[in-house]
Amino acid sequence: MDTQPSRPDVIRARIAKLRDAMRHHGLTAYVVPSADPHLSEYLPERWKGREWLSGFTGSVGTLIVTADQAGLWADSRYWVQAEAELAGSGIALMKIPSAMSALHIDWLAGNLAPGAIVGAAGETLGLAGARALEQALSSKGMALHTDLDLLEQIWSDRPGLPSQQIYEHLPPHAPISRAQKLAQIRESMRTLGADWHFISTLDDIAWIFNLRGADVSYNPVFVAHALIGPERATLYLADGKVPDTVLQALSRDKVDIASYQQAPVALADLPASTQLLLDPRRITLGLRQQVQPGIEVVESINPSTFAKSRKTDTEAAHIRKAMEQDGAALCEFFAWLEQNLGKKRITELTIDEQITAARARQPGFVSPSFGTIAAFNANGAMPHYHATTESHAVIEGNGLLLIDSGGQYLNGTTDITRVVPVGIPSTEQKRDFTLVLKGVIALSGTRFPRGTKGPMLDAIARAPIWSEGIDFGHGTGHGVGYFLNVHEGPQVISCYAMPEPHTAMEPGMITSIEPGIYRPGRWGIRIENLVLNVQSGITEFGEFLEFETLTLCPIDTRCIDLSLLRADETAKLNAYHAVVCERLTPYLSGDALAWLQKRTQPI
Secondary structure, three states: OOOOOOHHHHHHHHHHHHHHHHHHHOOOEEEEOOOOOOOOOOOOHHHOHHHHHHOOOOOOOEEEEEOOOEEEEEEHHHHHHHHHHHOOOOOEEEEEOOOOOOHHHHHHHHHOOOOOEEEEEHHHOEHHHHHHHHHHHHOOOOEEEOEOOHHHHHOOOOOOOOOOOOEEOOOOOOOOOHHHHHHHHHHHHHHHOOOEEEEOOHHHHHHHHOEEOOOOOOOOOOOOEEEEOOOOEEEEEOOOOOOHHHHHHHHHOOEEEEEHHHHHHHHHOOOOOOEEEEOOOOOEHHHHOOOOOOOEEEEOOOHHHHHHHOOOHHHHHHHHHHHHHHHHHHHHHHHHHHHHEOOEOOEHHHHHHHHHHHHHOOOOEEEEOOOOEEEEHHHHHOOOOOOOOOOOOEOOOOEEEEEEEOEEEOOEEOOEEEEEEEOOOOHHHHHHHHHHHHHHHHHHOOEEEOOOEHHHHHHHHHHHHHOOOOOOOOOOEEEOOOOOOOOEEEEEEOOOOOOOHHHEOOOOOEEEEOOEEEEOOOEEEEOEEEEEEEEEEEEOOEEEEEEEEOOOOOOOHHHOOHHHOOHHHHHHHHHHHHHHHHHHHHHOOHHHHHHHHHHOOOO
């Protein structure tokens, strides 16, 4: 007889422990965000506290627990997943319109009584969010206490810091030296009136120091803080992470190594005459509180955030090569898939295994750039669905298979979504697919003034979908790093984001274009390509940019309702397929080449 407690029972017990700790400290509510001290998207195991407490495995969500209620705030990408994972736990799903929503703050301010005390761990509470939370609570006579990490008290087997060693990202794939990047950052610091700069975001640190690691799933980064001064810089890392050869190389560039725990101490010890540059959106409240009152703090976006988003011509050339390698791997995979559908038992898990194996055969492949989303029929209606050994679909019968995947290569990061028919697609499925394709074509062919705010471009991709009274609940595009995070700022193409100055589109930026249509319980469609901002000439109205499509993989024409495509749209799709065939042919032979030639035939 099975005597192990069920998953809901485990979660209920953990919530009960948290409530005991809350009572001990006199807290009315406790907030657990999806965050670490670096405000990362993908978290090291040590900081997956929200997942540990709630059982919800999505990458974004906020858990709030009071004496008699518990709620998880998640956006539409996760609703179906969250409902399944929270079932029986006593935690309610609180649906919000987007990941940028602050409705959990409104809920706290509106549902707790004056005098309430809300707790959170300042170590993982973003400064900007903490300020908004504190203001909302204080306006209602409530207090925020951020000096209590209750997870540390109740999570007895909490993991420690990641221990994997770091390594250098070297030429030719790293065309700008560490010394050059540090000089560039210091020049930006001087322009902003700062002589010191503290950085916590892992991709900024990896980019500046030309280092990579494996502390976070899918993103080749490592857990560290950095402090850059006028002459020297210091990296704060867990012990044992720096090989001797890397240590020597860093020393030559005047980079010192200190223990991870010393980072807040270093901030607290800065002399009173310091002018310190901090990015308020990329540092936690806990670290900000270490800065002594006499320090002059300059608040501005990290200069590296802008610098790494604008790929150089040499980096762009490397990325084009990575896209060819990635496209070749996908041709091999799709050829295998078509040959074996209906002959072998293929599941969503099989898709992940095969597509990763195909990429791994390419030179310079390091890892997937995120967890592969292989979603058949109804599962495709969940934008961030992930198959598990306990719950996954077999690919059989009629339907649509959505595959969103990507790779990390030494020469670039890829991210692509394709939808393929299994059996015979329905008329309604073809209509949805074609509307999404029209959105991709519309935005991909857009010409726009340099400096246009990324969110302003979102409606171009949605217009063909809106015209049929349909919409989708996520942004149209995100920035992509160079052998770094698959989700990178500062630019974003999303109607859910504010068109702020830092979202301006500049030459060299790489962004996804990925509109979709999702029919809950039936199917989901998303088509995604990565594009590069390139110059498109100067007119009397200023400098203009356009998109160069980087992704190289056929879009399945079997899913298209040709009657819905205009002649110019058909011509653009045929032209894209001609480029795909020309660029990928040298990499392929046999079945993969035959598949490519078949799937790029003009329509």
